[in-house]
Amino acid sequence: MTARVALVGAGGHGLSHRRKLRELAGRGLLEIAALCDRNPVEPEPGVPFFDDHETMLRAVRPDAVIVCTPPHTHLPIALDCLAAGADLLLEKPPVVSVAEHAELEAAVRRTGRRVQVGFQALGSAALAAFRQAAPDGPLVSAAGAWWRPDSYYRRAPWAGKQAAFDGALVNPFAHALMQALAVAGRFAPVSLELERYKTRDIQTDDCTFMRLTGSDGRRLVAAVTLASEVFVAGEIRVGDALLEYPTDRVRLPGERFREVPGRVGLLENLLSGAELIAPLDRTRTFTAVAEAIVAAPAPAPLPGLRPHPDGTGKVVPGIDQLVRQVAATGLLPSESDIAWAVGPHRVLFETEEGGIHAQAEHR
Numbered sequence: 001m002t003a004r005v006a007l008v009g010a011g012g013h014g015l016s017h018r019r020k021l022r023e024l025a026g027r028g029l030l031e032i033a034a035l036c037d038r039n040p041v042e043p044e045p046g047v048p049f050f051d052d053h054e055t056m057l058r059a060v061r062p063d064a065v066i067v068c069t070p071p072h073t074h075l076p077i078a079l080d081c082l083a084a085g086a087d088l089l090l091e092k093p094p095v096v097s098v099a100e101h102a103e104l105e106a107a108v109r110r111t112g113r114r115v116q117v118g119f120q121a122l123g124s125a126a127l128a129a130f131r132q133a134a135p136d137g138p139l140v141s142a143a144g145a146w147w148r149p150d151s152y153y154r155r156a157p158w159a160g161k162q163a164a165f166d167g168a169l170v171n172p173f174a175h176a177l178m179q180a181l182a183v184a185g186r187f188a189p190v191s192l193e194l195e196r197y198k199t200r201d202i203q204t205d206d207c208t209f210m211r212l213t214g215s216d217g218r219r220l221v222a223a224v225t226l227a228s229e230v231f232v233a234g235e236i237r238v239g240d241a242l243l244e245y246p247t248d249r250v251r252l253p254g255e256r257f258r259e260v261p262g263r264v265g266l267l268e269n270l271l272s273g274a275e276l277i278a279p280l281d282r283t284r285t286f287t288a289v290a291e292a293i294v295a296a297p298a299p300a301p302l303p304g305l306r307p308h309p310d311g312t313g314k315v316v317p318g319i320d321q322l323v324r325q326v327a328a329t330g331l332l333p334s335e336s337d338i339a340w341a342v343g344p345h346r347v348l349f350e351t352e353e354g355g356i357h358a359q360a361e362h363r
């Protein structure tokens with residue numbers, strides 16, 4: 001039987017899900033059951049539209065639902081979809097706290113439904129090749145340097161808002177953190193050291209530097225910025241091995257970069273009944289770390305900014321080099337003689353059966 005799939009949150013990034021739905025419907029792999037959005041969206045010919053997900057679930061009873069609304073709205077919609085008997089493709093970040101994660105995991109167990117989280121890079125052949133071939137090492141790192149103009153923070157009411165779970169590593173670079181955790185494999189963080197900075201008038205950070213220390217002594221470091229004039233796509237590193245996760249390119253020690261093409265689509269995987277690529281429980285540590293980042297003290301404003309050449313915001317000169325340096329050394333800016341750096345915020349984690357919790361925090 002052809003699966004009937006609905007989309008909740010059909011504007012914004014939902015447009016890319018609509019393209020995928022059309023493609024798969026065209027191949028006879030699914031039927032687009034409904035679109036749902038609080039706001040009017042471009043209609044999909046022959047597909048019913050609802051402005052409320054509960055009405056949609058009652059009227060359409062879809063087999064699966066893609067939830068692509070802002071992060072802080074995910075949990076109630078996801079719970080309603082599961083209760084209505086639908087499987088879920090839930091956009092990342094899946095939920096905004098460890099408590100919400102546990103509540104959703106309990107609903108998954110209770111209903112027996114499947115929940116896939118929108119970490120599409122986990123389905124890449126490049127990640128699989130990298131995990132197989134990269135040497136083990138005491139440091140796994142993620143680095144990325146992008147540019148987002150001021151208009152990025154006006155695109156949606158929740159952009160740049162602490163309560164809405166935004167922030168460079170928590171949202172745009174969420175894939176970098178998740179890929180690094182996937183590469184680290186069995187990695188239980190016991191502590192987090194965090195430096196958050198901002199270049200503009202937002203509640204969240206747009207430059208994040210973070211070091212996790214695992215129970216086995218390994219470290220996982222992430223250094224990302226949205227205020228760079230020079231582009232660094234997104235690099236996961238173990239020793240000299242490098243995975244450029246947005247482009248699916250891999251460079252192993254002594255080799256040149258090579259593309260490892262191919263991604264298993266998250267929706268296709270969800271509908272196939274095969275083992276999930278990004279099941280909810282695989283994202284538990286991501287959620288714990290992201291929650292700790294969002295709960296940290298407000299980010300420090302950065303001095304010494306320069307206007308971006310296109311005049312739509314400010315950049316931090318040389319920050320592309322800094323993110324790579326932090327990733328390579330594992331040393332945070334405050335440990336690297338950077339004049340503007342402030343000492344890290346620290347969080348301890350406690351891992352227990354089926355859960356991870358931030359235990360204590362101090363400056």
Ligand SMILES: NC(=O)c1ccc[n+]([C@@H]2O[C@H](COP(=O)([O-])OP(=O)(O)OC[C@H]3O[C@@H](n4cnc5c(N)ncnc54)[C@H](O)[C@@H]3O)[C@@H](O)[C@H]2O)c1
Nearest residue numbers: 009011012013014037038039068069071091092093118156
């Ligand atoms: N996987 C990825 O690479 C990727 C990329 C971008 C965004 N995302 C994720 O997708 C989600 C949506 O992000 P976005 O940038 O599209 O946000 P957005 O605010 O631009 O769009 C969200 C859409 O959801 C609608 N909406 C909000 N609340 C709703 C509700 N209760 N019921 C129905 N519709 C509702 C809004 O009207 C809007 O059309 C977020 O979780 C984001 O992190 C994932």
